[in-house]
Every structure is written in C-alpha cells, then in structure tokens.
Amino acid sequence: MDNLGDIRLFVEAARLGGLSAAGRRLGLTPAAASARLAKLEAQLKTRLFERTTRQLRLTDEGRLYLAGCEQALQALEDAEAAVQAGQTAVRGKVRISTTSDFGRNLLMHWLDEFNEQYPDVTFGLVLSDSLSNLVQDDIDLAIRFGVPSDSSLVARPLAPNSRVVCASPDYIARRGVPKEPRDLADHDCIVLVTASGAINDWRFTRGSEEQVYTVPLESARDTNDGAVAREWVLRGYGIAVKSMWDVEADLRCDGLKPLLTDWRYPDAPLHALYHRNRFMAPRVRVLLDFLAARFAQVSDELEALLGLPPQRSAA
Numbered sequence: 451m452d453n454l455g456d457i458r459l460f461v462e463a464a465r466l467g468g469l470s471a472a473g474r475r476l477g478l479t480p481a482a483a484s485a486r487l488a489k490l491e492a493q494l495k496t497r498l499f500e501r502t503t504r505q506l507r508l509t510d511e512g513r514l515y516l517a518g519c520e521q522a523l524q525a526l527e528d529a530e531a532a533v534q535a536g537q538t539a540v541r542g543k544v545r546i547s548t549t550s551d552f553g554r555n556l557l558m559h560w561l562d563e564f565n566e567q568y569p570d571v572t573f574g575l576v577l578s579d580s581l582s583n584l585v586q587d588d589i590d591l592a593i594r595f596g597v598p599s600d601s602s603l604v605a606r607p608l609a610p611n612s613r614v615v616c617a618s619p620d621y622i623a624r625r626g627v628p629k630e631p632r633d634l635a636d637h638d639c640i641v642l643v644t645a646s647g648a649i650n651d652w653r654f655t656r657g658s659e660e661q662v663y664t665v666p667l668e669s670a671r672d673t674n675d676g677a678v679a680r681e682w683v684l685r686g687y688g689i690a691v692k693s694m695w696d697v698e699a700d701l702r703c704d705g706l707k708p709l710l711t712d713w714r715y716p717d718a719p720l721h722a723l724y725h726r727n728r729f730m731a732p733r734v735r736v737l738l739d740f741l742a743a744r745f746a747q748v749s750d751e752l753e754a755l756l757g758l759p760p761q762r763s764a765a
Contacts (some may be wrong), residue, residue, distance in 0.1 A: 453490060459486050460519060464512070467506060494511075496509075497511070540571060543572045543733075544573055547576040548592065549595070549676055549696070552693070552695050554677060555696065561573055590731070592724070593722055594721060596718040606721060609746070609748075612715075613692065613718075614715075614756060615691055615713075616700075616701075616706040616707060616709060617688070617709060631710060632663060638671070638687060639689050640670065640671045651664050653716060680700070684705060684706065711756065720745065
C-alpha cells in the first residue's frame with residue numbers, strides 16, 4: 451500500500467479525464483501529478499493512459515487496473531465508514547445484478563421502498579439473464595435462480611421459485627387450454643436460450659407421474675432475453691415457462707393465466723450471491739436483510755395465487 455496516493459491519483463485522473471484536474475483535487479502541482487503517475491506506470495511496467503494534448507485515454511491495461519483500484523478504494527472507504535459509525539451507517543452505492551424480468555417488474559419497486567427507509571443509499575442496476583462476473587463488473591450483490599459452481603461466492607437462499615406455465619387470455623381464447631404436458635404439442639411455445647443452450651426440454655411431475663415435452667426449436671419462438679419472452683407471451687404469441695417472480699404482476703392483474711396447475715415444473719430457488727472474501731458494507735447487509743423479508747412476505751401469496759401442488763422431493 452506504499453503507492454496508495456498514486457493509485458488515488460490514477461483513479462481520479464480516469465474519472466476526470468485529465469491529470470491536471472486530478473492533481474488539483476488531490477492538492478498536487480501538475481509536475482508532481484505527472485511524476486507520480488510515471489512512477490506508478492514504471493512500477494507496473496505498463497502504460498495506463500494514452501496521452502494527447504487534450505485528454506487522457508485509458509489503455510486496455512489501464513481499464514483492467516482501474517476496475518481493481520476502484521474496488522480496493524471502495525473497500526477501504528467502507529471499512530473506515532463502518533469503524534467510524536460503529537458499523538451502523540447505511541449510505542453509499544450498491545451495485546446489483548439480476549435477471550431482466552425480475553429487475554424491471556419487481557426489484558425496482560422494492561428498491562424504491564428501501565430508499566424510503568434509507569435515502570442515503572443509491573443503486574447501480576445491471577440487468578442480464580447471464581451471471582455477471584462479480585469481481586470484474588464490480589457487483590456487490592447478484593440475485594439469480596439456482597446456485598452457480600463458483601466457490602468464491604456465497605449463495606444465500608432468498609425464496610422458493612415455482613415455475614409457471616402461462617399464456618395470455620387472448621391466446622387461451624384462440625387456442626384453448628392444454629390438459630396435460632403432452633398437449634403442448636398442439637400449441638405454440640416460447641423458449642428461453644441460455645449460454646448452455648436452449649431450455650426446450652420441459653419436465654413436469656404430478657405425484658409419481660412424470661412427463662417431458664421437448665419443444666421443437668424449428669417451430670418455436672426463442673430468445674436469450676427473459677423480458678422478450680414475457681412480452682411475447684403477453685402479446686399472445688404462445689405459451690412459456692416463467693419464474694413466478696418474473697410474472698408476479700401479470701398474474702395478479704390477470705394479464706397472464708397459469709396453465710397445467712396440477713403439474714409441477716422443477717424449481718430453481720432464488721439466491722443472493724456475493725463475494726466470499728470482500729468486506730460487506732452496512733448498506734449491502736441491510737439491503738440483503740430487507741430483500742429476504744420482502745421475499746418471505748410475497749412468496750406465500752404467490753404460491754397460493756398459483757394453486758400449484760407441493761414440489762416432489764428428490765427422493
């Protein structure tokens with residue numbers, strides 16, 4: 451940490467787009483600021499900026515180093531704030547990654563509720579159906595279905611996640627209601643595609659009975675964006691399997707109707723993922739507890755609304 455001042459100068463220069471401006475903010479002359487940046491680059495044996503007469507532009511190495519430096523400085527600031535405030539100060543920015551549907555349709559509203567209690571917290575929200583790299587993307591908290599294999603992350607269970615076979619009232623009026631999974635062959639289906647491939651093997655259980663329907667991809671609509679899949683279902687283009695959390699608002703207002711409710715689709719419980727070795731700032735810890743409480747409140751309501759049978763145990 452002997453070069454902590456040089457690191458702060460580098461981060462400020464990247465944020466402000468100029469070395470002189472960064473030097474003024476830190477009380478350094480232009481010559482001193484230039485000398486300290488040169489010392490840091492010599493220590494790293496790489497150039498962090500491409501210099502022009504008008505501005506500084508980060509090199510690829512500079513962008514990589516900046517991400518790590520910002521995380522390190524933020525961790526120091528969080529630790530100082532926690533010590534000074536007895537670990538009770540709830541302020542600062544929380545960067546969250548979650549799926550597109552859940553982020554737009556539910557989490558945004560819950561973050562508004564959180565801000566009513568903690569107005570000094572701000573949010574950065576990354577919506578993606580793929581799991582972000584929490585370190586490289588500087589994410590404090592990710593909310594995802596299932597548990598990733600990455601052992602560097604802690605996975606805290608938040609809620610069950612029943613999957614819903616659903617369609618719009620307009621589609622049902624035109625095409626009717628499937629009575630059992632094999633009847634889906636007579637319907638239009640919408641498939642989600644992930645990094646590991648299309649999720650088109652739909653598996654259902656009813657007691658000890660099991661049926662698998664494989665959606666033919668050549669005739670199905672497919673997308674890698676859960677929000678697009680939901681919009682297609684709402685517009686009456688077909689039937690999809692969605693997380694109950696993604697379509698919570700649609701189910702409550704009858705925008706979508708659950709189908710095959712006496713059958714059960716495998717769950718992928720919702721988890722909060724965070725760094726195993728990173729200091730958890732008070733704002734992140736309090737937000738995590740807040741979300742856990744909101745999930746507990748709403749999950750029972752949704753299960754009752756869907757009228758689904760109990761999930762069959764692995765045994």
